[in-house]
Amino acid sequence: MDRHTYSVATLTPVGHEPSVHAGSVSAPPSSWDLFADRAFRALTRGSVWAILILLAVILWAIGDKALPGIRDYGLGFLVSTTWDVNRNVFGILPEIWGTLYSSLMALAIGGFFGVAMAIFLTQDFLPPGLAQVFRTIVELLAAIPSVVYGLWGLFVVVPALRPAADWLYGHLGWIPFFGTTLSGPGLAPAALVLAIMILPTVAAISQDALRLVPYKIKEAAYGLGTTRWEAILKVMVPAASTGIFGALVLGFGRALGETMALAMLIGNSNQMTLSLFAPANTLAALLALNFPEAGPRQVQVLMYAALVLLAITLVVNVAGEAIMTLSSKQRPRR
């Protein structure tokens, strides 16, 4: 039989075996195909489990070391404000406060500019070539090491911030946010640098979200007679809101865990204050700076603090996820 005539299986005359040689479109999977398919599935499933197991192992390792600290200090650890190695009195409320305060500030600033940048770069404000250049520059920000941000903050941001801080303290000192003079490192420079550090994350993911919205939707909006800004703010951004929200959650997560730049900029002072110009402390900075010289007792409480940081990030992510599902359920999406 001349095989060339019947290379497509459907053309095979009735009664003949379907041809199975390579090139046939609808050939049943060969055993190799089946094997590759199964192997790939096993591999991906294994990877998912490996991630879960890895997380469990990390939790177990930290929790195991933190257990004596948890037993001795209990929940009081979370609400007391003293960290005194000499008297073995430990509490991390100022660090929790500082972590959340600096991260929220950074998220407010970095989130606003990040989303604005994403809109600017995706909604035809720039010729595509130029937009690509800007996109690359923003993404380059992510490649700068944390220590460099810290040094830059110390040598550039702090001196640049000083006149503004002095003016705000002098004229608006009655507002608690400006209640103290800037003493070099403090919350404001830390939050500003942190905002720049989370900017590429927020901008990149928001851009992806905005670009995923079909162009037809925008055309439809224009068709209804919207202006450009109405189309962007009332149609495009809401349509991409899930992705943008995800970007913000990721940015917040990055801000919570950021260590070296903050250790250099936040002032590492064990106090809670509303003032933006006062020094504060964060959990990550506390961990990084105290581990190298920690005695056995201190290691236990530091592990406890690490566990708290882990819990905070977990809560933030779960809450973000929950808000996202909730909001997408309420809005009929068809």
Add this chain to the structure above:
Amino acid sequence: MTRRLLSLLIVGFALIALVSVPALGQDRLRLTGSGASFPFPIYSAWFKSFSSQHKTVTVDYQAKGSGAGIQDFINRTVDFAASDAAMTDEEIAKVPGGVQLLPMTAGEIVLGYNLPGNPKGLKLPRDVYTGIFLGKITKWSDPKLKAANPGVSLPDTDITVVRRADASGTTFVFTQHLSAISEEWKKAHGIGTTVNWPKSDKFVASPKNDGVTATIKQTPGSIGYIEFAFARFAKLEMALLQNKAGQFVAPGGEGGAEALASVKLPADLRAWITDPEGAKAYPIATYTWMLFYKENKDPKKAAALREMIDYCLTQGQQISEKMGYIPLPANVVSVVKKAAGSIQ
């Protein structure tokens, strides 16, 4: 194009590997140590020149911090360690076979400051600098400061105190001195590699000696404690401190050697210079130690360690002053040399 570049790179790396493998392959004895960062600049200079002079021995030193060094030493993961806070009896008891502590060099801790107009040679009486670190004296225009510094124009601004954020031997030595001269400090804050500092928004903390130095440099109206070598390198103004005899002494001169001379080394060589006597002595100085096992498993290693100690004590001391450390007095050198014999 890229492929050519890549192959060029590969060839280059291969060549480097070929050249460097025989050098590594030579049977060099490797001594590893870890610990204090305070003497790291001088230690690394010593070990570098020692390794280049002795073709058979290489010394690797990691400045992880005194506490980490002691941990490594107890766990026996290093051949020697270094610490600014020596070792406590409790820690020594954890090392079977015994520990030999050797003071190798000494340094001064200075109060660096940053004031508008850069006035030089600010004089700080004892009650004033303890007052500043207790958070009691908060203005540069404080009458006590003005009285000690006639002719210096002091601004009416807040004093920003810069301290170490990480646990450190420098903090240990500094708080030890404050505790020695101020009962109030001793009661409220005590001695330690980290202490519970006064709560104030004018107390900021930075990591490591370099971090504190940079923060002082960037903050007008600030003062902080750092190791002398770092302050000199950054050209920071350093205060003259009043010593026990009532004299104001500048750091970096012969005041350091004078301070060392005022304390006699005990048999275990753990001497703390908490508040030296002597008219010319600079008040905050400290020895810094290397820690050795008295019983080493490998006699060749022990011999190499003794050789290294000998080098540091003789040729090494000659560069101390240039590096910003205090050379050990001759009598201390001979005592340490003798003690090194117990490393077997």
